[in-house]
Every structure is written in structure tokens, then in C-alpha cells.
Amino acid sequence: MAKCAICGKGPSFGNNVSHSNNKSRKVWKPNVQRVKTIDSGTVRRLPVCTQCIKSGRVSKAL
Helix, strand or coil: CCCCCCCCCEEEEEEEECCCCEEEEEEECCCCEEEEEEECCCEEEEEHHHHHHHHHCCCECC
């Protein structure tokens, strides 16, 4: 699960930098959960980031 279906948030890329200034690649992944949502009258499972869940951008199915 790489991307949020609501906001499109995906992984960020950068470098780990050590004390001796060695650089290695790093990936920061968003906290994406599979949530049952109501989408145009039907219940679907969508990958949604936790910020979208907390802010109420997703209507969760019961």
C-alpha cells in the first residue's frame, strides 16, 4: 500500500546522513490503512492515510 486514495500522499525519498557525512538512500512511507468506506453508495476498501481518517475526509462504513 503505497498511496492514499484520497489525498495521493506517497513515499518521500531522501538520504540518511551519518556523523562522518556518508550518505545512503532512505524512504519515508506514509501511515496508510485499508479502511471500509462508502463511495457513491457502495462499500469499498480503500488505502487511506491516517491524516485523512482523522480529519474526516473519509466517511467510514459501519
